[in-house]
Each structure stands twice: as structure tokens, then as C-alpha cells.
Amino acid sequence: MIAVKTLGQFIIEKQTDFPYAKGELSRLLRDIGIAAKIVNREVNKAGLVNILGDAGTVNVQGEGQKKLDVYANEQFIAALRSGGECCVVASEEHDECVYIESEISKNAKYIVAIDPLDGSSNIDVNVAIGTIFSIYRRQSLEGKPLISDVLQKGSEQVAAGYVIYGSSTMLVYSTGKGVNGFTLDPSIGEFCLSHPNMTIPKNGSIYSINEGNYVHFPQGVKDYIKYCQEEDGKTGRPYTSRYIGSMVADIHRNLIKGGIFLYPVSSAYPNGKLRLVYECNPMAFILEQAGGLATDGMNRILDIVPNRLHQRSAIFLGSEVMVKKLMSFLKRTDSERNNDHISAINAL
Ligand code: AHM
Ligand code: MG
Secondary structure, eight states, X not given: OXXXXXXXXXXXXXXXXXXXXXXXXXXXXXXXXXXXXXXXXXXXXXXXXXXXSEEEEEXXXXXXXXXXXXXXXXXXXXXXXXXXXXXXXXXXXOSSOEEOOSTTTTTOXXXXXXXXXXXXXXXXXXXXXXXXXXXXXXXXXXXXXXXXXXXXXXXXXXXXXXXXXXXXXXXEEESSSOOEEEEEETTTTEEEEEEOSOOOOSSOXXXXXXXXXXXXXXXXXXXXXXXXXXXXGGGTBSOEEOOOSOHHHHHHHHXXXXXXEEEOOOSSOTTOSEEIIIIIHHHHHXXXXXXXXXESSSSBGGGOOOSSTTOEEOEEEEOHHHHHHHHHHXXXXXXXXXXXXHHHHHTO
């Protein structure tokens, strides 16, 4: 008989990786896992009850909130509130930080940044969506936590993870010692270890970008897309284009199969679309832990010090060889591009 290892068992087992740990992080991860199961239940029956569609409210980014976004946000915050291990939550759905000021939580060690329901444009059409979370240790020693406790650079993350509500539901997380994936077994209601020690292939052949925005992209990104589409037997090009429009689902696929995900700056989003604190940082942490790279085109994502809670960033992340190749295109100067163009014409 094959023994099943549940998320709860795995978390307790891994607590010994941190000799100083007193179980708080384990309990926090457990609380997130429980909330994920509750959200999963609603995601699965979303078509049956009146939970699809707009909630009629608008979040801080001016985007219409979907009912499931609101529900997921409430569930995760409720789980963190009752768990007692988190003193502040930074959520995509809240303009300001949510301070948990109960007696047990106010001095808790940890801060959670969360995108409760990512890929909201896919909710109504039965396409994979996700939850993204990031955990930091509080830096200030007493009193109300400071905004600087929340605005730590991504390299300070103690743990990060995502849940993908797809053809099956998975929770993937890292505490900085590799990446492990757990699939929800609905028959027993437990996340079970299904993908131990996940690593991203060093190279890949999938590129994921909203190509409809092509005309608005920086020249380096346009050049890289053309590179991906060129025929070249040696490097296996043309590559395959795959874009779901849910960051979690696109990155999850690329993590398993090898690939690159791109969300550059564009004229519509001059600072990029995705949010640094609760979208880019956690996904960059996981990808780096799996052996990949994550950059905004100039800086390692995890080295950027955020100065605002809902700060946006360009992001390129995935297999090492692909990200490095993209970087070489981004670094090219106009005169290098012109020279290439002239050589191409001469070669005709
Ligand atoms: P959301 O948090 O409001 O759902 O937005 C984030 C999503 C990402 O999951 C996805 O990668 C991106 O937005 C898709 O954007 P676009 O529709 O511009 O391609
Ligand atoms: Mg999001």
C-alpha cells in the first residue's frame, strides 16, 4: 500500500528544518490550507449557486470585484484571524492593510500578503483560477505593525505559495527549501503530497504572454517574441504559445513543463500590470526555489524594495535559459538592432 502524506503531516515533518521554529509558521500554513479547501468548495459549485458575476463593488485598483473574489478574500482573512499567527494581512482586495488586533494576534510574528482569487476574468468561464500568498516575518518589535513590515523585499519571504483551482486543485508552496505540490483528494478532503521537490526544467519551449498587446510592448520584448516564433531546428523553435490569462495557471504549467511567462510594461500599463507584493514576489520566490529566474527586465524581482502596497511591476519568469535569452534581447541597443536588420537585408 502506498502511504499518503497529507499537507498537515508534511508541514509538521518539515518543521524540523527550522530548529528555532515553535510551530507558528506550521499553524499559519495549515490555516491557509483550510481556507483554500473552503474556497475550493465554492469554486467548484460556483455554477450552481448565485455566486458568479460581479459583486457590484469596486476594489482599490478600480476593478469590478467578482463575488468569488469577495468570498475568497473573506475566507482567507477569517482563517488568518482565527488562527492567531498573523498580525497583518495585505490583500489585493483591500486598499489598506488589514490589522488583526485581537489579543492573540496583535503580537503575532507573521505578515501575510495575498491575492485571494487571481485570474478573476476567468471565473465566469470555468477556466483555472488561483490564490497566491506570501509570508513575511514581522520586523518591528512591538506596537502596531509598521507599513515597512509589509513592504519588505521578496527575498525576505519566509514562505510563499499558490493554490490552483484547475482540473484538480493543488497547493504548491515553499519555505525556502525547495518546492512541494499537494493535490486535493476530494474523497478525503485533504491536500496530499503529489509533486515532491518540484523543479522547473532549465530550458523550455513554451512562451506565455498576452500577445494581443504586442504593438504596445517594448522593442526588446517584441524582438524576443519574434525569436520565439522563428524556425530553428537546433533550439526547437518555433516555440509553443500558451496563455490562459490566470497567472497561477500559466506559471504552474511552465513550472512543470518548462517555459517563460511575460507581463511587460505597455502603454496601457506603464508600470506593468501585476502587483509586486502579492503576485510577483510569491511567484518569483517559488520559481527561484524551483531553479528558475524572475526579473522585471533589469532587477531580480526579489531584490526590489516595494514602496507601495499595490505597486505594480513588469515581470518575466520561468526556465533559466529562456529568461537569460529574453534578457539578452532586452539589453540590446538600437544600434545593435539596426546592425542586425542590415545584416538580415544583406543576407537576402
Ligand atoms: P487579477 O488579479 O485581477 O485577476 O489580475 C491578474 C491577472 C493574472 O492572473 C493574469 O496573468 C493577468 O491578470 C492577465 O491579464 P491580461 O488579461 O491583461 O492578459
Ligand atoms: Mg491577481
